[in-house]
Amino acid sequence: MTDLDVIYFDNAATSWPKPPVVLEAMNHFMNKVGANPGRGAHRRAVESGRIVYAAREAVARLVNAPDPLRVVFGSNVTEALNLALNGLLRPGDHVITSSMEHNSLMRPLRFLQHRQVELTVVPCSPQGFLEPEAVKRAIRRKTRLVALNHASNVIGTLLPVGEVGAIAREHGLLLLVDAAQTAGALPIDMQESAIDLLAFTGHKSLYGPMGTGGLALGARVLEGDLSPLKRGGTGSRSEWEEQPSFLPDLCESGTLNVVGLAGLEAGIRWVTERGVEAIRAHEMALTRRLIDELRPIPTVRVYGGQDPERQTATVAFNIDGLAASEVGLRLDEENAILCRVGLHCSPAAHQTMGTYPAGTVRFGFGAWNTVEEVDQAVAAVRKLAEGRP
Amino acid sequence: MNTLEYSVILVHSTSHAVKAEQVLARAGIASKLIPVPRQISSDCGSCIRVERLHVQRAQHEMESAGLEVDGVHDIG
Numbered sequence: 484m485t486d487l488d489v490i491y492f493d494n495a496a497t498s499w500p501k502p503p504v505v506l507e508a509m510n511h512f513m514n515k516v517g518a519n520p521g522r523g524a525h526r527r528a529v530e531s532g533r534i535v536y537a538a539r540e541a542v543a544r545l546v547n548a549p550d551p552l553r554v555v556f557g558s559n560v561t562e563a564l565n566l567a568l569n570g571l572l573r574p575g576d577h578v579i580t581s582s583m584e585h586n587s588l589m590r591p592l593r594f595l596q597h598r599q600v601e602l603t604v605v606p607c608s609p610q611g612f613l614e615p616e617a618v619k620r621a622i623r624r625k626t627r628l629v630a631l632n633h634a635s636n637v638i639g640t641l642l643p644v645g646e647v648g649a650i651a652r653e654h655g656l657l658l659l660v661d662a663a664q665t666a667g668a669l670p671i672d673m674q675e676s677a678i679d680l681l682a683f684t685g686h687k688s689l690y691g692p693m694g695t696g697g698l699a700l701g702a703r704v705l706e707g708d709l710s711p712l713k714r715g716g717t718g719s720r721s722e723w724e725e726q727p728s729f730l731p732d733l734c735e736s737g738t739l740n741v742v743g744l745a746g747l748e749a750g751i752r753w754v755t756e757r758g759v760e761a762i763r764a765h766e767m768a769l770t771r772r773l774i775d776e777l778r779p780i781p782t783v784r785v786y787g788g789q790d791p792e793r794q795t796a797t798v799a800f801n802i803d804g805l806a807a808s809e810v811g812l813r814l815d816e817e818n819a820i821l822c823r824v825g826l827h828c829s830p831a832a833h834q835t836m837g838t839y840p841a842g843t844v845r846f847g848f849g850a851w852n853t854v855e856e857v858d859q860a861v862a863a864v865r866k867l868a869e870g871r872p
Numbered sequence: 873m874n875t876l877e878y879s880v881i882l883v884h885s886t887s888h889a890v891k892a893e894q895v896l897a898r899a900g901i902a903s904k905l906i907p908v909p910r911q912i913s914s915d916c917g918s919c920i921r922v923e924r925l926h927v928q929r930a931q932h933e934m935e936s937a938g939l940e941v942d943g944v945h946d947i948g
């Protein structure tokens with residue numbers, strides 16, 4: 484895509500533009516289907532139900548979840564994390580997380596601490612790396628869950644979820660992974676990595692619309708252990724006044740965002756057709772180029788491991804003597820380069836990196852970005868770093 | 873005139889019914905999702921209608937795919 488009027492480097496916040504098939508699928512739903520899935524059974528209601536099921540299947544296939552019926556939809560990863568944490572943890576339980584978490588995971592955990600859930604935050608290195616052994620050392624008799632992001636939204640650093648998964652299994656713990664930054668951007672295999680609960684958001688690397696996301700549940704999560712965030716109409720078991728005990732209805736009260744899910748299914752289809760591996764290779768090449776070009780500039784500080792193999796296509800940096808907010812504003816106003824500056828909803832991550840409270844500039848690449856765009860951005864950063872007007 | 877005899881298979885929800893439809897299609901059994909007949913249940917969702925001839929095989933296929941069957945009823 485070269486005919487855009489901006490250079491969009493804010494894909495870590497949300498991907499843009501969306502593939503045309505996503506808009507077509509949403510249009511098709513609005514114009515030609517429109518009905519409420521599972522409320523009634525006329526032909527359009529059934530068609531709507533099929534669209535939702537196709538989205539469940541698309542997610543399950545992408546992350547190797549055991550059963551499409553164990554993919555629960557909600558509005559975003561934040562809701563999914565709240566469902567997982569509030570749904571599973573009880574007073575007295577102990578949970579382990581990392582010091583690189585997004586507030587969408589950290590805040591529900593801090594809240595649960597006031598409800599007598601015990602929390603250990605395992606520190607990561609300033610580059611954002613986590614030692615699996617440090618997780619192992621934090622395990623106690625009452626530990627129930629390990630909750631980690633798959634990749635930091637601030638510096639892209641990947642956490643060793645597979646290794647932690649093996650440790651969690653060995654100790655009979657559940658593993659919850661926040662895959663907001665990785666679902667669609669990196670291969671994920673819930674079964675191979677021993678991930679019991681995978682929280683995802685539709686609007687980032689799955690290329691779907693905002694307002695879609697959910698939680699994929701592995702076979703070890705028992706319905707009876709999961710308390711839903713809300714209760715209400717599901718279209719099933721209408722004669723009962725009690726919440727259904729089966730998935731996905733247990734956790735899906737209220738009419739779903741079916742137009743959004745139609746778009747999500749199309750987005751995942753688009754990602755799958757391009758190939759997650761191919762998208763990953765493209766994004767790694769852009770990341771490598773940016774890091775290699777920024778690093779030699781004396782007044783530019785690049786954070787993280789600076790190794791594209793060990794991070795997503797998200798790069799955080801600062802220019803000495805310039806506030807991140809100033810860099811962001813000038814990149815936008817002078818070069819139409821759109822990025823995100825500040826703390827990125829992750830104070831813990833910035834404390835770990837030593838960039839709290841000033842924050843950083845963040846470039847997040849997506850499948851549409853090009854080498855030419857990276858080169859233009861490097862030139863713009865160099866100009867700012869050299870103090871040229 | 874339609875002289876075929878049908879049965880309906882009840883499952884938990886529309887999500888389950890769509891999965892059943894796929895499982896049956898893969899097994900070569902024609903099915904249709906229809907509203908749950910009022911005389912069977914007051915549920916407002918859908919169920920799976922198959923030819924009565926195939927109902928046992930259909931139930932077996934569904935259960936092999938991990939789908940719990942809530943009930944099987946012959947309809948007119």
Ligand SMILES: Cc1ncc(COP(=O)(O)O)c(C=O)c1O
Binds near residue numbers: 560585696
């Ligand atoms: C790691 C991580 N967790 C959670 C979120 C929250 O995502 P959402 O706003 O879609 O719930 C984000 C993105 O903002 C993220 O990068």
